[in-house]
Amino acid sequence: MVGxxxxxxxxxxxxxxxxxxxxTIVAVTVYLHRCQAxxxxxxxxxxxxxxxFWLWLTTGMVTREWVGVHRRHHARCETPDDPHSPQxxxxxxxxxxxxxxxxxxxxxxxxxxxxxxxxxxxxxxxxLYRRHNFLGVSLLLVVYAVLFGIPGIALxxxxxxxxxxxxxGVINGVGHFWGYRNFQSPDAATNIVPWGILIGGEELxxxxxxxxxxxxxxxxxxxxxxxxxxxxxxxxxxxxEVRRVARAPGVDQxxxxxxxxxxxxxxxHRMHVLANYAREVIxxxxxxxxxxxxxxxxxLARQARRLLIRDVASLDExxxxxxxxxxxxxxxxxxxxxxxxxxxxxxxxxATSQDALLxxxxxxxxxxxxxxxxxxxEFSQRLRSYTPAMG
Numbered sequence: 001m002v003g004x005x006x007x008x009x010x011x012x013x014x015x016x017x018x019x020x021x022x023x024t025i026v027a028v029t030v031y032l033h034r035c036q037a038x039x040x041x042x043x044x045x046x047x048x049x050x051x052x053f054w055l056w057l058t059t060g061m062v063t064r065e066w067v068g069v070h071r072r073h074h075a076r077c078e079t080p081d082d083p084h085s086p087q088x089x090x091x092x093x094x095x096x097x098x099x100x101x102x103x104x105x106x107x108x109x110x111x112x113x114x115x116x117x118x119x120x121x122x123x124x125x126x127x128l129y130r131r132h133n134f135l136g137v138s139l140l141l142v143v144y145a146v147l148f149g150i151p152g153i154a155l156x157x158x159x160x161x162x163x164x165x166x167x168x169g170v171i172n173g174v175g176h177f178w179g180y181r182n183f184q185s186p187d188a189a190t191n192i193v194p195w196g197i198l199i200g201g202e203e204l205x206x207x208x209x210x211x212x213x214x215x216x217x218x219x220x221x222x223x224x225x226x227x228x229x230x231x232x233x234x235x236x237x238x239x240x241e242v243r244r245v246a247r248a249p250g251v252d253q254x255x256x257x258x259x260x261x262x263x264x265x266x267x268x269h270r271m272h273v274l275a276n277y278a279r280e281v282i283x284x285x286x287x288x289x290x291x292x293x294x295x296x297x298x299x300l301a302r303q304a305r306r307l308l309i310r311d312v313a314s315l316d317e318x319x320x321x322x323x324x325x326x327x328x329x330x331x332x333x334x335x336x337x338x339x340x341x342x343x344x345x346x347x348x349x350x351a352t353s354q355d356a357l358l359x360x361x362x363x364x365x366x367x368x369x370x371x372x373x374x375x376x377x378e379f380s381q382r383l384r385s386y387t388p389a390m391g
Contacts (some may be wrong), residue, residue, distance in 0.1 A: 001350075002151075003148070003149045003151070004145065004147045004148040004149030004150075004151075004152055005072065005146060005147050006147050006148060007040075007149070008113060008148060008151075010065075013148065013151050013155060015156060015235065016148070017112055017155050017158050018161070018289065020058065020159060021055060021158065021159055021162040021163075023058075024054065024055070024058045024059065024159065024162065024163060025162075025163075025166075025167075025198075025199060025200040026200055026227065026230055027051040027054050027055050027058075027202035028059075028167055028200065028202075029056070029199075029201055029202055029227040030043070030051070030200070030227055030230060030231060030234075030240075031043065031048060031051035031052070031055070032051075032055070032063065032066050032067065032070075033070065034148075034215050034227065034231070035048070036063055036067050036118075036119055037066075037067045037070045037071055038117060038212055038213050038301045039118070039213065039243065040213050040214055040215035040242070040243055040245075040246075041215045041231060041241060041243055042163070042241045042243060042360075043234070043237065043240050043243045044239040044240065046239070047212055047234060047239045047240070052120065052125075052129060053129075053136075056128075056129045056133065056136035057137070057139065057140050058136070058140060058159050059137070059160075059163050059359075060133045060134050060136055060137045060138070060164075061094050061107075061163075061205035062129060062130050063119045063120055063125070063235075064112060064116035064119040064120075064121075064125075064130070064134050065106040065116070065127070067115070067116045067119050068105075068106070068111055068112035068113070068114070068115040068116035069083050069102060069105045069106060069111070069112070069115075071115035071116070072105070072111055072114075073085075073172075074209075074212055075115070077186075077187040077189075077209070078187045078188055083101055083102070083104075083105040084098060084101045084102070084105075084168070084172040084173075085176060085188075086172070086173045086174075086176050086188075087176060087177070087188050088103070091173050091174070094169065094172050094176075095149050095169045095170065095171035095173035095174065096169060097169075098164060098165070098167075098168030098169035098173060099164035099165075099168050099169075101168070102164075102283045103253050113141055117213070121225075126269075129320060137156075140156060140159070141153070141156045144156045150388050151364065166198070166199050167202065168388065170192070170199065171192075171199060171202045171203075171205060172186055174190075175189060175192055175202070175203070175205035176188045176189055176190065177190070178190060178192070179191050179192045179193070179205070179206065180194075180206070180218050181206045181347050182206055182207055182210070182220060182275055183206060183207065183209075183210035183211075183219070183271040183275050184271070184274050184275070184278075184309055184310060184311065185206060185209040185210040185271065185272065186311070186314075187209055187377075188314075189205045189206045189208070189209035190205060191203065191205060191206045191207060192205065192357070194222055194223040194224070195219060195223070195224045196218065196223070196224060196225045196226055196227065197224065197226045199301045200226055200227045201217045201218070201221070201224075201225035201226050201227035201228060202217070202227070204217040204218055204219070204223060204225055207219045207223075208286075209304045210246070210271040211246035211271065213244045214244055214245050214246035215228065215231055215242045215243065215244060215245055216228045216231075216245045216246065219246070226320055235241075246271075247269070248269060249265040249266075249268070249269040249272060249273070249386040249387065249388065249389055250265070250386070250387040250388065250389050251382075251385050251387070252385050252387050253384075253385055255384065255385045255387065256381075256384050256385065257384065258353060258358065258361055258362045258365055258384055259358070260358060261386075261387050261388060262361060262383070262384060262387070263346075263354065263357045263358050263361055264388045265386035265387050265388045265389075266346060266347065266361060266383070266386060267346075267347040267357070268388055268389075269386070269388075269389065270344075270347045273343070273383070273386075274309075274340070274343075274344070276379070276382075277340055277343065277379060278305070278308075278309040278362040278377050280375060280378070280382075281336055281339075281340075281373075281375045281376050281379050282305055282308045282309055282336060282340070283305055284375045285332060285333060285336050285373065285375050286301045286304045286305050286308065286333065286352070287301045289330045289332055289333050290304055290330075303322070304326050304333070304369070307319060307322060307323040307326065308323070308326075308333065308336070308337050308340070309340075311344075312341075323337075332373055335376070336373065336375075336376060336388060338373070339364070339367070339368055341377060342364055342367075342385060343364055345360070346360050346361050346364060364380075365380045365383065365384065368380035369381070
């Protein structure tokens with residue numbers, strides 16, 4: 001039968017494809033990524049095994065291999081040892097050959113063995129999912145052909161292409177090349193779009209690299225992470241337990257003394273601290289300094305902000321020269337830029353004693369408040385009220 005046992009209409013076949021690929025995406029982002037790779041949540045054994053089975057059926061991916069490659073990516077991000085960095089390999093290669101790069105990485109047993117600790121290693125994993133990983137996708141082809149006939153072969157092909165292109169290609173490629181950044185993570189990760197629906201929330205890739213162990217990938221009120229929606233839904237039915245979620249530092253308005261709670265808040269929530277500094281200090285100061293007489297001051301201010309919020313080491317030669325020109329033109333911007341670097345050095349001294357960290361932060365606040373720059377003074381005063389986030 002050409003249409004198979006179900007003989008569905010074209011629009012119904014499209015719905016089947018979208019539905020099944022969406023389940024696959026949820027399995028990847030919730031089970032493989034957030035649960036297994038980063039231990040951000042625990043899943044009920046029944047739900048976890050369903051995801052294992054579904055991924056075996058629809059992708060042939062092995063949990064320990066996927067986890068090993070992903071953890072390697074975080075450990076060696078944007079270096080020649082990164083399995084799939086577009087900054088090293090080029091966007092075109094990662095976008096269109098992402099699946100090949102993944103297979104190349106999993107063929108290195110020393111890589112997988114080193115990074116895949118803690119992944120499932122029971123009988124069914126060893127004897128079926130790992131040993132016969134291509135049996136699942138072959139079985140799916142037969143099922144699709146029986147249920148949907150000849151169109152089922154096209155549905156199967158769509159299922160096979162979906163993850164390699166969108167997860168291995170788009171997220172690993174575009175997600176490290178183009179988009180916006182809420183946080184200055186020490187890599188090139190970007191948020192592709194603010195609404196993470198098509199790829200399960202993985203579109204919010206900069207947020208994830210800033211807080212890898214967070215079960216929630218959205219960070220702003222206007223961002224949406226559908227993977228987090230499913231996690232909360234699973235939790236309602238006792239199928240998931242969240243272990244870690246990234247939180248902004250708490251604020252105690254009555255607190256004005258730099259103490260160890262302040263130090264802990266600044267070190268723990270340093271990505272939020274830098275994001276707040278960019279928004280509360282760099283943006284208003286750059287606008288004020290560069291929008292005095294320039295006709296295209298808005299464009300210049302935007303360019304300056306992009307340079308001022310990034311680490312100098314991450315800039316190319318042309319960007320560094322542009323930054324030097326900006327800093328030479330404005331002593332105020334030079335002070336703001338230097339203060340950002342000095343603030344960052346506070347948590348880079350984590351190997352020193354707590355007293356040394358406290359002294360460094362106190363000194364930074366004194367210098368900021370003596371700078372004569374209103375935005376910097378106000379930021380320092382707000383920083384004094386920071387406390388570690390609760391819960």
